[in-house]
Amino acid sequence: MLGAMQDFDLRVTHIIDHAAREHGTREIVTRWADGSESRTTWAGIRHDALRMTQALRKLGVQVGDRIATLAMNHSRHLVSWYGAVGVGGVLHTINPRLFDDQLEYIANHAEDQVLLYDKAFQPIIDRMKPRWTTIRHYICYDDGQFEDWIGGEDGQTTWATGDERDPCMLCYTSGTTGNPKGVLYQHRSTFLHAITGLQPAIFDFDARSVMLPVVPMFHAASWGLPWGGAAAGIKFVFSAVNDAAVLTELMNRERVTHSAGVPTVWLSMFQHMDATGASLPTLRHAIIGGSAAPRFMIERLMKAGVNVAHAWGMTETSPIGTTGAKTHDWDDLPFEQQVDIKQMQGRVPFGVELRCVSLDGPGEVLPRDGKTSGALQVRGPWVIKRYFKADKDATDAEQWFDTGDVAVIHPDGTLQLTDRTKDVIKSGGEWISSVELENAAVGHPAVAEAAAIGIYHPKWDERPILVVVKKAGVDATAEEIRNYLAQHVAKWWLPDAVEFVDDIPHTGTGKISKKDLRDRFRDYKLADA
Numbered sequence: 299m300l301g302a303m304q305d306f307d308l309r310v311t312h313i314i315d316h317a318a319r320e321h322g323t324r325e326i327v328t329r330w331a332d333g334s335e336s337r338t339t340w341a342g343i344r345h346d347a348l349r350m351t352q353a354l355r356k357l358g359v360q361v362g363d364r365i366a367t368l369a370m371n372h373s374r375h376l377v378s379w380y381g382a383v384g385v386g387g388v389l390h391t392i393n394p395r396l397f398d399d400q401l402e403y404i405a406n407h408a409e410d411q412v413l414l415y416d417k418a419f420q421p422i423i424d425r426m427k428p429r430w431t432t433i434r435h436y437i438c439y440d441d442g443q444f445e446d447w448i449g450g451e452d453g454q455t456t457w458a459t460g461d462e463r464d465p466c467m468l469c470y471t472s473g474t475t476g477n478p479k480g481v482l483y484q485h486r487s488t489f490l491h492a493i494t495g496l497q498p499a500i501f502d503f504d505a506r507s508v509m510l511p512v513v514p515m516f517h518a519a520s521w522g523l524p525w526g527g528a529a530a531g532i533k534f535v536f537s538a539v540n541d542a543a544v545l546t547e548l549m550n551r552e553r554v555t556h557s558a559g560v561p562t563v564w565l566s567m568f569q570h571m572d573a574t575g576a577s578l579p580t581l582r583h584a585i586i587g588g589s590a591a592p593r594f595m596i597e598r599l600m601k602a603g604v605n606v607a608h609a610w611g612m613t614e615t616s617p618i619g620t621t622g623a624k625t626h627d628w629d630d631l632p633f634e635q636q637v638d639i640k641q642m643q644g645r646v647p648f649g650v651e652l653r654c655v656s657l658d659g660p661g662e663v664l665p666r667d668g669k670t671s672g673a674l675q676v677r678g679p680w681v682i683k684r685y686f687k688a689d690k691d692a693t694d695a696e697q698w699f700d701t702g703d704v705a706v707i708h709p710d711g712t713l714q715l716t717d718r719t720k721d722v723i724k725s726g727g728e729w730i731s732s733v734e735l736e737n738a739a740v741g742h743p744a745v746a747e748a749a750a751i752g753i754y755h756p757k758w759d760e761r762p763i764l765v766v767v768k769k770a771g772v773d774a775t776a777e778e779i780r781n782y783l784a785q786h787v788a789k790w791w792l793p794d795a796v797e798f799v800d801d802i803p804h805t806g807t808g809k810i811s812k813k814d815l816r817d818r819f820r821d822y823k824l825a826d827a
């Protein structure tokens with residue numbers, strides 16, 4: 299016997315229908331790369347997406363074809379998200395910061411048919427065109443070309459229908475080891491993920507919310523915001539450039555209440571505010587994720603009256619995994635303890651399950667005691683099962699997916715990330731968290747950025763060294779930094795050496811590239827080794 303309720307397919311085109319019907323006049327503002335601005339609405343986005351669907355059909359695009367974008371955040375990019383899925387296609391957002399070999403690999407591996415791109419990325423197109431073997435149509439977003447392309451269409455059409463398990467979007471991880479891997483989201487997983495994002499602890503949206511997402515649409519599905527924002531009918535303010543002065547001006551003028559970005563985004567906003575005396579009086583909710591948010595950042599935002607949702611997730615988890623939810627006794631806690639809680643990665647929403655297993659051998663499930671660290675595994679309806687075109691599942695028989703993160707889970711379920719599996723430093727049989735060393739180091743007033751890596755040691759196996767970029771105009775010695783760290787971490791964790799450098803390498807998604815850093819220090823010898 300089956301239940302007797304409606305068969306309502308969980309397809310993402312319902313989301314834009316809802317936004318246009320219930321929040322049709324809510325604005326979508328774009329500040330373009332050339333400094334101009336434009337305004338449309340959810341009804342306008344839907345109409346243009348329908349027109350794009352018609353234009354794609356004229357190009358011969360079939361259900362299941364991949365439609366790629368190489369673009370910053372703006373309203374035409376948003377139209378393309380819904381236009382691509384509306385035709386029954388698979389939206390493939392390409393990260394323009396990837397290296398040429400990766401760009402070549404992913405567009406060919408995805409077998410992209412159409413590529414929509416920002417004029418600013420024309421040099422990438424010119425370079426890559428001969429290497430991209432499947433793209434048949436290139437459409438530029440700028441100089442009226444996108445409008446011309448959909449301009450002949452009237453929007454009198456319907457979305458493609460199909461199964462809720464059909465694919466709707468493809469996103470590649472940045473591939474710090476080996477080739478990038480594609481994560482193929484379903485309509486269903488994306489729909490459920492969009493609803494989950496609406497929880498207060500995550501995006502905290504209602505119809506009054508005004509969101510400026512700094513997280514790019516090409517990074518981990520922009521954390522699901524283009525879907526979740528439409529589901530809630532919020533006002534979006536997009537900036538096609540990520541300049542702190544532009545973002546601050548826009549946030550104040552458009553009375554932005556919500557924003558989302560990786561920690562480096564907030565750092566540059568702080569620097570700009572410190573230099574100019576600007577503030578963000580309307581901001582109420584800040585989502586920070588992608589890498590660990592330093593304590594001073596959380597503290598500063600909280601002191602300014604902003605609720606910080608420090609979130610953990612990955613492209614493979616759509617990406618919502620956990621966020622810094624308030625605990626039941628939140629209102630009775632002293633401020634310092636509230637910051638302690640927000641510094642951890644928070645708790646899962648309904649739908650996501652987490653566990654840690656032993657790092658030393660297969661399988662043993664570790665206690666949630668707030669002390670024992672292990673390899674973090676995740677499962678749930680918006681977690682990956684198999685990478686695109688892979689011949690076997692990325693999960694075990696019980697659907698657990700290995701995140702590659704090392705973490706501690708506290709008795710109340712709070713997740714505390716301590717490292718990446720590949721980055722933990724093993725000294726004398728014990729684990730040292732490179733992330734905790736780095737977090738402690740950036741609290742020193744002279745440290746702009748720090749990265750800890752393990753260096754071979756004949757007795758201890760590995761010992762940490764700390765690589766530091768100093769803040770301009772502030773000096774410190776290695777000994778001062780070690781003394782400072784000694785107040786924050788165990789003595790045997792203290793780095794054997796502190797090396798000052800001009801820059802630390804980063805990945806395409808702006809994270810410290812430990813792999814490149816380890817390569818740089820491959821021949822490094824410790825004094826007592």
Ligand code: ADP
Pocket residue numbers: 470471472473474518586587588589590591608609610611612613614617643701702703715718805807809
């Ligand atoms: P990539 O950077 O490889 O393209 P993701 O953006 O999907 O891919 O990165 C996911 C990884 O980012 C996680 O596995 C974790 O290591 C790290 N990460 C994400 N959020 C946080 C956070 N709040 N604190 C610490 N690390 C985080």
